Every structure is written in structure tokens, then in C-alpha cells.
Amino acid sequence: MKKIAVLTSGGDAPGMNAAIRAVVRAAVYYNIEIVGITRGFAGLIKGELIEMEASTVGDIVHKGGTMLKTARSEEFKTEEGRKKAYEILRENGVEGLVVIGGDGSFAGAQKLSEMGINTIGIPGTIDNDLAYTEYTIGFDTAVNTVLDAVTKIRDTSSSHEKATIIEVMGRNCGDIALHAGLAGGAESIILPEAQLGIEDIAKKLKQGKERGKLHHIIMLAEGSGIASQLQEEILEKAGVNARVTVLGFIQRGGDPTSFDRIIASKMGVNAVELLLKNESNKVVGIKDNKIFNMDITEALNMKKPFDNHMYKLTEILSV
Known part of the structure; x- marks a missing residue:
């Protein structure tokens, strides 16, 4: 050679x-x-x-x-x-x-x-x-990039007592959402491999409110649905107007x-x-x-x- x-x-x-x-x-x-x-x-x-x-x-x-x-x-x-x-x-x-x-x-x-x-x-x-x-x-860098964003988003979500949907990459594999969600303490994680029903999300939102939780982080892998549609469903089923953050190509960059x-x-x-x-x-x-x-x-x-x-x-x- x-x-x-x-x-x-x-x-x-x-x-x-x-x-x-x-x-x-x-x-x-x-x-x-x-x-x-x-x-x-x-x-x-x-x-x-x-x-x-x-x-x-x-x-x-x-x-x-x-x-x-x-x-x-x-x-x-x-x-x-x-x-x-x-x-x-x-x-x-x-x-x-x-x-x-x-x-x-x-x-x-x-x-x-x-x-x-x-x-x-x-x-x-x-x-x-x-x-x-x-x-x-x-992969490890992308998870840490998402985790950094989750930490910052939680601060403002707590201040405003809001639920937030964070859409991350993962069309066929939800590993970024799963790993970042676990490490970031997300309350709901929606993956291509494990779809979480709107009723389950609404139940968790209600439970969180009852125990005085100030925020609710929902991690959504892009292959599991569209964040804006999920936002509408949560408003309809749970009466909660969740914010949406789509992280996009920020996940590909960085040292x-x-x-x-x-x-x-x-x-x-x-x-x-x-x-x-x-x-x-x-x-x-x-x-x-x-x-x-x-x-x-x-x-x-x-x-x-x-x-x-x-x-x-x-x-x-x-x-």
C-alpha cells in the first residue's frame, strides 16, 4: 500500500x-x-x-x-x-x-x-x-450541545412556569433525545422507537402542576412528529400553551x-x-x-x- x-x-x-x-x-x-x-x-x-x-x-x-x-x-x-x-x-x-x-x-x-x-x-x-x-x-458532542440548551431553556421555563417542547435531530434513531433527555431531566421523551401518547403527556403535566413543578421539558426526536402539531395537541388535551424550541443545525456544530x-x-x-x-x-x-x-x-x-x-x-x- x-x-x-x-x-x-x-x-x-x-x-x-x-x-x-x-x-x-x-x-x-x-x-x-x-x-x-x-x-x-x-x-x-x-x-x-x-x-x-x-x-x-x-x-x-x-x-x-x-x-x-x-x-x-x-x-x-x-x-x-x-x-x-x-x-x-x-x-x-x-x-x-x-x-x-x-x-x-x-x-x-x-x-x-x-x-x-x-x-x-x-x-x-x-x-x-x-x-x-x-x-x-x-454523538457525544451533539448530546452535550443539546444538554447545554436544555439547561438554559429550563431557567426561562421555570421563570415563566411554562412547558417547553425541545425538538432535536433523530429521524430514525432517538438516541440524542433519549440520552439528552435522561441527562437533562426531561419529564417527557418522545422517540421513533417509543411513541408517548398525548394522554400520557397531559397526565404528567397535571401531576407536575399538582406537586408545584415550575416547568415541564418535553424532548421530541424529529422522526417522532412535528413540534408545532404537538404544541396544538397539548393545548387541546391539557389546556397548556407549551413553548417550542427547534435546535436544528446547532447540534452539528461546536468543538x-x-x-x-x-x-x-x-x-x-x-x-x-x-x-x-x-x-x-x-x-x-x-x-x-x-x-x-x-x-x-x-x-x-x-x-x-x-x-x-x-x-x-x-x-x-x-x-
Whole structure:
């Protein structure tokens, strides 16, 4: 393995820069030529390759976003688009590719592996929606960003004795809402995996009022409904005019936590070492605080189990 490349694809996640840094520094350490591909698979098709060295990734480990930029590519989903990408890599002497992103990015890596490019995937997505790994890069930072917002919102909610609906990201996986809700003391948490009925929310609102509670935080994962509609239902069923806060893209930004920086660094080095062993079609993950790897196809076919125990904790602690 003489030359490898690295790209970030899909939604950005805090810690991607730490992963890029780890890949580049590991390549330099093992005397492998390294190039960066800007704007993901879209940039690859256009030949947007840049030479990288140890100094290129200096002073980025603590920064959010991705220095390589990211984009989604409809063209890459076509056979013709993937052929262009393959030819660009071959023309530039790239033998191995590290892809940092989510399931869509991994599917792209899988296709390139089938065409003869050694590929390794690193999980970078704030949703934590990849079943094979306990944590994805960016998830911990996103939870802490939401938690900081919840703390501030609770202050004003208590002052005005209001209920507040906080909508967070999580279209198919409610991990951000679940973890931030538990850590932030939310009274009601609504997830794609566990829908909480309006009657239950109204009951909790009533119980809270009866014991003198000054606020009521409702965490809503975006895949569970629309905050404004829930607001109308709460007004109709419980007679409470709840406020709505949609956190949006603030959850994607910010400096990564130490946890995200550390796992990104470990995964980046591991990805390069796998390429050195001529491995391909693999993804790197973390389980029981240990880095491991497995087949991309197998990883993408896994179903993410819902943490019923953690959800039960939120019910117990919100009485």
C-alpha cells in the first residue's frame, strides 16, 4: 500500500477533523502517501484531490465540522458516477480509501470495494444510528450541545412556569433525545422507537402542576412528529400553551468533546493499519471501550436494538 485517500461524506459531525488528522498522521508515520478528497463522493467524481502531510492537519483536532468539506452526491449513486470515481482513484495511484460518514457513505465505500479499491469506513454521524457500533463520532458532542440548551431553556421555563417542547435531530434513531433527555431531566421523551401518547403527556403535566413543578421539558426526536402539531395537541388535551424550541443545525456544530476526539483518533489510526494489512470492505467501531472492525455489508444489515432499560429509567425518574 503506497498511496491512500480520505474523505468525509454526508452530514458533518464534530470529531471528523480529529479522524482526518489521525488518518493523515498515521499514513505519514507508516510512510504512505496520503491525499484528501474534498466534498465527499461528489468531489471525488470531479477529481478534487489535495496532497496532505502532517502539517496539513495541524491545529484541527479540536475543531468541529470537516476541513475536507462534505456533500451528498446523486451522481455517485449511479453506475456511471461510480465508474468516474473509480477511474479518478486509479489515475491518481490511490490503492486504499478511508470514508468517514454514516450508512449512506458506507454503502458508497462498499461499492468501490467491489470495484477493486480497498475501503475502510469510520462512523461519523451525530445520530448514533449505526447498529454495529456502540458510539459514532459526533454523538457525544451533539448530546452535550443539546444538554447545554436544555439547561438554559429550563431557567426561562421555570421563570415563566411554562412547558417547553425541545425538538432535536433523530429521524430514525432517538438516541440524542433519549440520552439528552435522561441527562437533562426531561419529564417527557418522545422517540421513533417509543411513541408517548398525548394522554400520557397531559397526565404528567397535571401531576407536575399538582406537586408545584415550575416547568415541564418535553424532548421530541424529529422522526417522532412535528413540534408545532404537538404544541396544538397539548393545548387541546391539557389546556397548556407549551413553548417550542427547534435546535436544528446547532447540534452539528461546536468543538468535539474529549470522548469524540479520542475515539476518532483511535479509529483513524486503526483504519490506516487495516489498509496496511490489505483489508477492504471493513468498518471500524467501538464496543466495550475497545476498537474493532467488521465487514461493511454485515454492519449495514444489522438492526439497532432499542435501549429499553434507559427508556425505563426516564419513566422512573420523571414521576
